[in-house]
Amino acid sequence: MTKIGIVGASGYSGSELLRFLVNHSGQLKVELATSETYAGQRVESVLPHLRDFIDLEFEPLEIETLKKRVDVVVLAVPHKVAMTYTPQILAQDLRVVDFSADYRLNNAQTYSDWYHTEHTSPDLFQNAVYGLPERYREKIRDAQLVANPGCYPTSAILATLPLLNNRLIELDSIIVDSKSGISGAGPKPKDTTHYPNRESNLVAYNIGKHRHTPEIEQELSAIAGESISVTFTPHLVPMTRGILSTVYARLKQPIDTEKALDIYNDFYQSEPFIRVLNIDEYPQTKSVLGSNYCDVGIEVDKRTQRIVAMAAIDNLGKGAAGAAVQNLNLMFGCDETDGLKSPGLMP
Amino acid sequence: MTKIGIVGASGYSGSELLRFLVNHSGQLKVELATSETYAGQRVESVLPHLRDFIDLEFEPLEIETLKKRVDVVVLAVPHKVAMTYTPQILAQDLRVVDFSADYRLNNAQTYSDWYHTEHTSPDLFQNAVYGLPERYREKIRDAQLVANPGCYPTSAILATLPLLNNRLIELDSIIVDSKSGISGAGPKPKDTTHYPNRESNLVAYNIGKHRHTPEIEQELSAIAGESISVTFTPHLVPMTRGILSTVYARLKQPIDTEKALDIYNDFYQSEPFIRVLNIDEYPQTKSVLGSNYCDVGIEVDKRTQRIVAMAAIDNLGKGAAGAAVQNLNLMFGCDETDGLKSPGLMP
């Protein structure tokens, strides 16, 4: 049995990880759940849906003694905080899955350009594996430090990978228009998450400035073998969970939707959590609600020689906690799908 | 292994049953899923969340040959339709779980008063067991015909049972004010389920006339040992799933909330799916979203000598398909909680 400690377990990624692990066959077990805000309180008093499932109290973090308690630490804390903890945890010979952005980028300059702070442990970049099994499955198995991907990047990358892998598109033509539920902003109330501001409302934000941009570009560039820049526009839509990314790119050569779908199906044929939809089917966020699935659909717009590729995920599922379980399964020799074989909640 | 046939499997109760059974350890297996509307289509083309989970095609119903295919039939069809099928199915020596109201009431006159149609097989009432395990667990185990309870009644009855069992309240004082998500109206589009009519909107309906009224009264009367009438007002609230029933009753004698909670905790102490909340905690529908749980909370209003008891369920979970799984588990000797030990989806 592998004992897991979740640091920041009362946040949305952390608590969703608690929820997913309820369904795990047992090799992964949460032994420690820390929370600054709720230390000393029973889990179910904060997360009432988990009543009768988790027999734990939130604890304060004691970073020095983690080794005595757990085998692996999942960091569900903000960036900057994660990079203060990670070196100390690795030094205890513990493995780490980090939900933050701190070890996703492999370039310290890019990190400081987008996050406006110096990275304090860029030496660890060489140990970090970007936790997208669809790209780095084998490396994840042995990784000491897994950087769990961002929610927007997961959807944008999974929608685009087959296009780049098969050199179907102009590299300077990629636009990612993403629409997200509000839970990505976390459990702390703020103006942008205030119900009356979001209900029946729709708005873009951080155009050209969102920090997930370099992460998308890094991974698309890696598969293309060339440096790629994308225009990325995130939007807030009135729902709690779910991201739909609509990716636009110009085709190098005419291709029809059927043929493009064949390419996608080939590319993802062994992937347990990518579902390529049939022709004329488009992904909808509710199909993957609460799950680790990513639904992908495409349409070629022949008139403009563009392809439109869409991916739908639950930002807290495949976009965060589900991906973490998948990574933990790989890291600790479990069946990769353990705890994750539940469909989305629909309607 | 028990082979299940779901008649009307593309509706909300039927499809939710498909979803729940994905998580079953295996003794219950869906062998046949019928649908008038979608016969001949793959399940995932209609229910995209179930892609990769259910390898079935919807079939037309052939009632005469059910016995060759399955061990038990779940009827997820409207009332009146259910009573035309049930005798034929029972005659094949198959067991039945019926989602409709046709065998919930034990009195043919009450049935025709509220459903405005004559019951065509009242002789089967003696074989039917009301499928609320919290009341009829033992009878369900052996039942040939289980009448799965209505969603509103489930919440209203579970909120009220301990009060009646302990003779705490005036029997003529019970008011049930229920608030429901829209999915209770089923998948067929109509004015009342049209998105623009329901979003950001709130309305009561069928006051004093809702057909779940006699079902609530029957079960409350049964535990009280006296005939009880209730005022029942259902409301539609802008959400897809979830019912919260707020039950008001006048206390015979003063009692404080703590003491009342003790009584509830005693009454439900062995129940796997009833969660009695702590003092100052009130049930919220999202805590049970997608699950088979029923969260119950209470508050005594000392000033008016009334108790307010609330129960939250997912109308498609404990209010329909979850309850059906619980009943099937009992009927076929599975662990009662098999397939159902998943928490609600929150946030």
Add this chain to the structure above:
Amino acid sequence: MTKIGIVGASGYSGSELLRFLVNHSGQLKVELATSETYAGQRVESVLPHLRDFIDLEFEPLEIETLKKRVDVVVLAVPHKVAMTYTPQILAQDLRVVDFSADYRLNNAQTYSDWYHTEHTSPDLFQNAVYGLPERYREKIRDAQLVANPGCYPTSAILATLPLLNNRLIELDSIIVDSKSGISGAGPKPKDTTHYPNRESNLVAYNIGKHRHTPEIEQELSAIAGESISVTFTPHLVPMTRGILSTVYARLKQPIDTEKALDIYNDFYQSEPFIRVLNIDEYPQTKSVLGSNYCDVGIEVDKRTQRIVAMAAIDNLGKGAAGAAVQNLNLMFGCDETDGLKSPGLMP
């Protein structure tokens, strides 16, 4: 022209008052809009819907010099704050409309019992008029201090008045089950207004303890001529605006719905903002969205000898800012409906 100063104009009641007055024919004009949080900022930078409508900057409050600027002050600040300002404003011989609860109750003991603080100017109670024109129209015309009613009380009282006026119900039998949108909690983000906590969720709160209870009781008692206690349960439903109050009471004598509707129609026949619905029509919150209307509907449940009376309002309209405009119109000799003759926004 009457110059209005709104203290706390960036809150929801205050900003809704700004919006309503845009449609006023002109005698009422906002001269001053104060905001602690946004002092120095243009109104449209905070309230983007008002761009091109309000040519004002939010200012800090300078209470001593209000007289130089305005003829009447609308206090859109929390209780306790209101009672610190009101005496100073009245002393300047300015009239006041107060959105808070500070002058709604006419008994200092009741105030301190429910608000857990001593009232600091109970001597002003005799000058204050409860700003419900349907009850106190003539007094409002001359009032120095108008206590604008609470949103829940407005709906509960308007639903119930005709019943009490006509002595139709048992006075100890009144239960008010209210369902409200989230905007009643104001613009300041908190856990209870956090989008993921409210979307697709439903919960009761403050049962038996909500501070609007004594306000409801005071006004119902006043019309009944006897002391009345009610059980009041507010619920949060997933929408931004709107309250539906469902009121239950036991009839003294049998009466049918038609007859009861006649009584309601008589009682409200001259009221410009109360719309009594036809038989079989129930009020829905969207019919009054953004307006000053209150829609009322009723149903007699003959089986239980109870009447169910429902009232729907926009909590920021007839429940706050609309009522304030109506009161200001009365106070300053405008047509009572000036600025308010717009229908709800539907769908």
Add this chain to the structure above:
Amino acid sequence: MTKIGIVGASGYSGSELLRFLVNHSGQLKVELATSETYAGQRVESVLPHLRDFIDLEFEPLEIETLKKRVDVVVLAVPHKVAMTYTPQILAQDLRVVDFSADYRLNNAQTYSDWYHTEHTSPDLFQNAVYGLPERYREKIRDAQLVANPGCYPTSAILATLPLLNNRLIELDSIIVDSKSGISGAGPKPKDTTHYPNRESNLVAYNIGKHRHTPEIEQELSAIAGESISVTFTPHLVPMTRGILSTVYARLKQPIDTEKALDIYNDFYQSEPFIRVLNIDEYPQTKSVLGSNYCDVGIEVDKRTQRIVAMAAIDNLGKGAAGAAVQNLNLMFGCDETDGLKSPGLMP
């Protein structure tokens, strides 16, 4: 006084027109409201928000006698139906505002390509004016037949016009990613408008095939003076009203956001219903809810040399009925803003 007849007045565009005209100073008056479905019923029995505002009964359409009743006919009927009525109405020397697409395109072949039906009166194209005052104000004043623009095109065109007018962008680079509330689909219930299918859900539809595409292209081409093709992707988001169109285009030359905003402000400086937002402000649909406003915001993504232009409208306001009032005002010599000077409803 100008007497208006609305054909199809119980649909969303028609009923919203009824609502807007309530606020008109009086020169425009609805004399006739037809409805196939509700003929013979009082308006308020179908549209409860209009109770006390519209003293009319829905009537069946008698096309031959329209001239006796009204001065102008607003057709709020589907395409194909509109082109059967329009010639008959024009023949009576009545003016027409048509909500449908039948007279928006100026090319019969394009019409039949996208609408899959032959146009039966292409000779009227020369009489029809595309009802976008921001482009065709003077022509609208004298038009016999005004083709009221589509909701998506209105937002897409208004976001893009200044870019094309000032030759800032590569003409083959335009992508329109639109997100719409559900009310655009009309009041007739169907699968796509069924509440459980849309709540908390997000999906694209009709990619490369939506019939608003040629309308966008026609108007963008007209201002550019060259033929333009766009990739247009509409999405359904969980809200009733509102469209946000996010338009992407590649800049011919570097330009910063400030400079681009200057260009937008110049272009729209005299427009009463276009509000160009400040730098760092993005349009949100709620700011224009229920109004005739279009909020426009832009951001230059320097890294990719693209401009992102966004426009938010209420699809039933500026996207339909509001625009119709604006057009009627122009056609009949009223102040262009009469009936339309109300802000959006926020929060």
